[in-house]
Amino acid sequence: MAQAQSLPVLFIADPIVLPGMVVPIALDDAAQAAVDAARASESGKLLIAPRLDDRYPTHGVIASIVQVGRIAGGAGSAAVVRGERRAHIGTGTTGPGAALWVEVEEIADVEVTDDVKTLAAEYKKLLLAMLQRREAWQIIDYVNQLTDPSALADTSGYASYLTDIEKRQLLETTDVAERLRVLIDWTSSHLAETEVNDKIADDVRSGMEKTQKEFLLRQQLAAIRKELGEGEPDGSDDYRARIEAADLPEKVREAALREVGKLERSSEQSPEGGWIRTWLDTVLDLPWNVSTEDSTDLKAARDILDADHHGLDDVKDRIVEYLAVRARRSQRGMAVVGGRGSGAVMVLAGPPGVGKTSLGESVARALGRKFVRVALGGVRDEAEIRGHRRTYVGALPGRLVRAIGEAGSMNPVVLLDEIDKVGSDYRGDPSAALLEVLDPAQNHTFRDHYLDLDLDLSDVVFLATANVIENIPSALLDRMELVQIDGYTEDDKVAIARDFLLPRQRDRAALTAEEVAVTDAALRKIAADYTREPGMRQFERLLAKALRKATTKLADNPLVNLVIDEPDLVGYLGRPRFTPESEERTAVPGVATGLAVTGLGGDVLFIEANSNDGESGLALTGQLGDVMKESAQIALSYVRAHAEQLGVDPKALDRRIHVHVPAGAVPKDGPSAGVTMVTALVSMATGRKVRADVGMTGEVTLNGRVLPIGGVKQKLLAAQRAGLSTVFIPARNEPDLDDVPAEVLEALEVKPMTDVADIIAQALEPAAETVTVAA
Known part of the structure; x- marks a missing residue:
């Protein structure tokens, strides 16, 4: 220094x-x-x-x-x-x-070594190359005359491509060799960048028409994006980087990279580029290796299910069992995610309003999983399940793939709502496509037409809902566990209304329990006389109506605390809509009370028989189906064949007989009205009335054997709601009583029967009483 x-x-x-x-x-x-x-x-x-x-x-x-x-x-x-x-x-x-x-x-200059001279020569070569591209000949002459390496390096102070901070760094670098190394690095990078820019300009100029300025601008933009890559959000380089960074299964990654290769080779004008980009976006959005961890606290899961829903023990037990198995497999170190058949597939079948759909969210909360609902009502296109081929305009993956993407995990709870309302037409059969989805032995390799990749659905918990089991294709039903939710008893309805519906409706009406209270007696009255549904939707509507009227009263007198009791219901809801009618309907001979199952649950069915003068024959009315018409023919044939045994005058049957099932606007079909038709015909022929407190169900043969039928629980619930006290069922349906609530069995005397003659003997009133009453 x-x-x-x-x-x-x-x-x-x-x-x-x-x-x-x-x-x-x-x-x-x-x-x-x-x-x-x-x-x-x-x-x-x-x-x-x-x-x-x-x-x-x-x-x-x-x-x-x-x-x-x-x-x-x-x-x-x-x-x-x-x-x-x-x-x-x-x-x-x-x-x-x-x-x-x-x-x-x-700072004095240091001695110039051979290394410094070599670096100076290399820098001078780069500097002259850059100046020659700019055709700066005077500056080239000046640079050629420089022999001092330090002076040569300090000419960089004039360089426009260096920033002020870089120039300050050169000022502070006292070692000439280090200064030259830095300049060689910076100048090389700038020269390479300049060559790329010049190449872009040459590419643009070679492909443009002189008179098209707009075309020039677009070509420049395309060339810049092609060279930079990362500046184009949809560029193939961007997709390649995203795929490399994503957590994808190896086979999915290979398929995605193949598509990126196609995208790189395709031209910008090719429509295939748009299809590939959409497909890649869909694949990258799916949570291929994302799974939520299941809850292992069985008691907490059961508490969640009990807190959200009253009753429904079958489905609650099934979910807790599923959790118990997974927890045990986890404790034993066994795989719990993926694999064949590890998921659950259940169909909740029952009438509307019993809580099938809302149960799905509770199951997801109990499991600690994501929940997604797939509405299948009215779906008629198979592509809605399997997806469209990618070549179609507007192609999309199927609803199952979209549900997985929406859930954000590979093991959500998927609710397939209204599976019995899936249709079919020229576009295919969606229910057939669901066979692979819901088969625990196949769905670990589900292949969507749009993705064209194997998707593992084996760890998804599928819950399906249906109103009518018979409308579900048998092959589809065979792949699911059937859990029937047949409706609620009167006690259940009161408990549900008190614990769930009433608090919810109070919140919607901005009321508190102190401002408006509804007694249990009023709730029981609503269940008995204002609704006859197996579910709770109409019940909730009536509660909402009552609370709206209560809110209106509070607006006039806000200091009053209202208590809605049984006598007050007429003022809030009007007069009861339903009253026991069995006694009135069976007050004349020829009318018997049957039990049936409809899409809305169990119901009471009155069958009327009458005869008049005319040619012997059988007339049927009431919009009956083919099976029910055959039951009427069988019933008449049985009564004619066993007239003497039944105490029937054969001549009473040689008249024109008319069998009618009221509510003619409602289509009716099924075999379970056979014993009811026999009873109505015998009652008509003998003049003996059928007991008003008796209901019956069962299929009958020509020999009078009572064959089993379905829907016993729903029919017994309907009998209890209608105020009946005795119900005859086929003996082979006796095991079905295990599923019937205890309070229903206590309220009804259920009699399993094997012979229709025994039913007639107990269902008809004694002849003497009938005569006395008639008199």
């Missing part, structure tokens, strides 16, 4: 001055003071240092003043300075004038 000297300092941000540079500097007050101090000093020198925003400078350039004058146009003064030598900035000092003075130590 040379001896320290004191110089006035001038801090400037632009330009950054390096040794050898001659630059003009506009003179503000601080610059004018520094120039004046330098001119007044013995050396005539000043120190020029870069002052950037990030930090205080450590080095500067000792410069001499070449000229001071005014800028052309009279806009102010300027000084032309020449940078001479690097110097290290020391401590501040004092000096004449208003300028800032600092102690500086001049």
